[in-house]
Amino acid sequence: EIVLTQSPGTLSVSPGERATLSCRASQSLSSRSLVWYQQKPGQAPRLLIYGASSRAAGIPDRFSGSGSGTDFTLTISRLEPEDFAVYHCQQFGRSPYTFGQGTKLEI
């Protein structure tokens, strides 16, 4: 199965700053198959980015995704207080569909 490794495990940043989250795949992926979710405590994950770089409906443009092959990045340009959460990457390139272990964004 494809293993997704997210780094860092925890990222400490301040509101207004820029955050860059990494997701590395154990095998090359089509960029069409890489997805990012946001999860807050006690809630289900929320779709942010699909196809590596397409924002889901209602997602602010401060969220952007990029990457190809084995290296993908989620960037949050200007952190708002509501952005502090756990971020998961996930791949649909090959079944079983797998998730990274998550990056926690904390103040």
Next chain:
Amino acid sequence: QVQLQQWGAGLLKPSETLSLTCAVYNGSFSGYYWTWIRQLPGKGLEWLGEINHSASANYNPSLQSRLTVSIDTSRNQFSLNLYSVTAADTGVFYCARRRRLYHPVSGSMDYFDYWGQGTLVTVSS
């Protein structure tokens, strides 16, 4: 607005069967894969399996021998049965909708766009 509402027993003893059901409201039931995902304590999310309206199912090989996903199109519901649970199965289980978006240039892209509220399942003797 599509809504997924799930329910099922939250406390089980080892060797029992976990049964969860997810109902889909305000949306088409066909054209999607209906999915079960779990989150074990302190770990990431794990895709368990999925089924479409034609009852074609796919499973995670790590659980395939203990897992059945079924569908009831007359009620817009789908279900999970996980047999012979152990303490290692303790976690939060989610149902979700997998959508496939077709783009003339980019090709197809999949994502989980709607999720249930989650069910905390505890396995303990």
